[in-house]
Amino acid sequence: MKRVILLVIDALTAPLLFQEMDNGRYPHFELLRQAGVVREQCLSIFPSITHAALSSIATGKYPAEHGVVGSHWFDMENEKIVYFSGSLGMMLQVGVGNFFREFLLELNNDHLKALTIFQQLERAGYTTACINFPLYRGDVPHEVNMPLLLKWLPGLPASTTVIGPKILLLGDLLANPEDVDVEATYTGLVHWFGFTDQNSRDLVLQLAARDEFPDFTLAYFPDNDDLAHRHGPAYSHQQLGHLDEMLGKLFATYGGLNSFLEQFMLVITGDHSQSATSEDNQQEKIELVEVLSDCRLAKEGHPWQDGDEIMPCPNLRSAQLYFRKMDQAWIRGICNELLDDERVDQLIYRADLFDEGNGYVVETTNGRLQFWRASGEEAIAADHYGNTWAWQGDLAVVDGQVQDDCITFPDYPNAFERLVGALDCHTSGHLWITAKIGHEFVVPGVSPYPGGGSHASLHRLDSEPPLFVAGAPESVIIPDHPRITDVLGLCRAGLLANNPD
Template sequence: MFNRYGFTDQTTAALLKQLIEEGNMPDFTLAYFPGNDFRSHEVGPEAALDQIEALDEELGQIFATYGGLDKFLSDVTIVLTGDHSQSDVVSGTEKAGIRLDELLESFAVAEAGTPMEDEDDLVVCPNLRTAQIYFHSPSEARFRKVVDCLLPDARVDQVLWSAGLLNPDQRGYHVMTAERGHLHFWPGAEGPQSAQDRFGNLWSWEGDLRAVDGTVETGDVDRITFDDYPNAFERIACALNAANGGHMWATAVPGTEFQLESSLVHVGGGSHGSLHRVDSTMPLIVAGAPRRFHLPEATRTVDVLPICLSILGVQSEYSVGASHVQAQQ
């Protein structure tokens, strides 16, 4: 009862089997299996494979309760996915943990968990392999100083912010790196350089695409892809457009996490949260779908909702692959 208050794979599986046995399966069921995330944080993703094997057994028992896999898939569509992957964190706290309070010691940083006061310059919010920074009074000089404090640490991968915060006449988003240059990009095709991403969305930019590992393939329609940072432009834009998000974001290189003096890191375990592909790629398996359903080759986490609604025959506000940046604007 007190094992994570029932927030376990076993509880989820038991409740699903109860719904099946009682004939109470609704039109849509969302079942979350948290065990792999917990275990991967603790020991790392490869060492946590036993958790995946145990989940596979649980799923087999669920299908058996329904009368077997064939019967299950004749009546039910299953969509199996995750909201992130996990990457290894290096051993040794000093190597694994990026102490933001130390890097930003020249600023008055609010104590963790407390509101920003008039005397504070910043609120710093580490979240695993990403951090958000809130400014008491945003200005170009303060932004520049924070960037200059963060990027000399080789474990800080990227620093991100919205262009309009400092210049209301400027569109788009900035990505600054220590070794791969500075990039400014925005939605649309009117910029000095532009291309279409794999979802058909148009982007313009100026600066160094190495900041997001961007590559352009020229043709009748120029295509841009991002190897190390999947769907980088849209993900950065959506994060920076979030209503209550930080004024500035930072990402960590693989193997490391952000922290404050009062927070811990998953030393020798696993983590996620950055834009890097080691955190950002996960399976998407759809089985038992009606014949009218087609799963596109390229999908994103935000496409899971319209996929489910399509299977149910319900109209979705978004179509699979539709730009979520335009929806925010």
């Protein structure tokens, strides 16, 4: 039976990857391109940011169904701020122990509302493994071994049990599984407690050397995203070179690529891509406290205080705002102030924010569009995925183009479905904002990436990781226009093709 391996590379940016491959770099990625099927655009969700996008890969769902609506949001019902980014300022404000507890336990146990690929496959009788993937929830209990430093952190339990797949390798927290003969070696503080590409690569190759891959393995490689943030998307060649070498060793372990693909279906994708940011620090960052200086914004990392009017939750190149009072005239004034800033791209909200009927609204300085799901004679056009839509207003605000009753969005791909997938989430902000290319939203305590790279908007430059599929059984249909929400189904189809019963 063919086994399936899914490799998720954070911020894998398709145009840059294929440009380097065309120049002769990454020979083992090139071998996969020749041996399998490649799609140069495997669309991310909105917001195109890590924890929400990884949740969509893990579940095959949009945030409206899986519940993780970004890396930073506000649960208004419980008055709880949720933050899953690596900003040192935010980690210090919420407490490092609380930060890790939320990542380790609450993300999987509380926030994620849909079944993961590990749960779906193991309940169907398959065995699965997770290597450093943050959305690890399964049905098998594992006792966590906390690193000494983490034991000292206030708010973090010294030991706990997590529920994951049969094989769970999660940095230092779960480094020595009982069921397989592998052991994490790149661990400790100097290796970020094992949550690095180096550790993930080593564990993949250990499983290969002992031929202990289960039916399905998901391995996650986070470092490319960090390098692109700090140095710009074009700097990704360093980490991708290491991954290309790992692929070569993986193929060689099984006697070469052809022999490997006789035994495995290999899928490689990313969660989002990245776009370059402005080198001018002051111009690059959109300071929400300054843009909305007439309003009282809640302090970052803290619940409502007396006098607070807006809870801002920046997610890099997008941000969501939660309003404490639902005064429509006041909110309209806030929208106008935001659009006065030439670095702001779009305002996005549900039409009922202003009692404007059903559907969803996108505004820019140049126009306004209201759209909604429609059927029958009301529908104007369908997208690539069979969704049918109606709208009124200016399609240009999402670069919408209609031809032969099919609507496409070249600069904001799959805009309608992606926006609905965020706005219908129960914890979504009242108002979403996106930034033009080169800019990010910040508040005190959140660090921008001037002269580097960023993501999380609706724009294609933030939203287009590639998709590689090699060794797939003939019955597996690879979509012409894949989304990261389709990846789970592809992996499941690969296993079902081996065992249709």
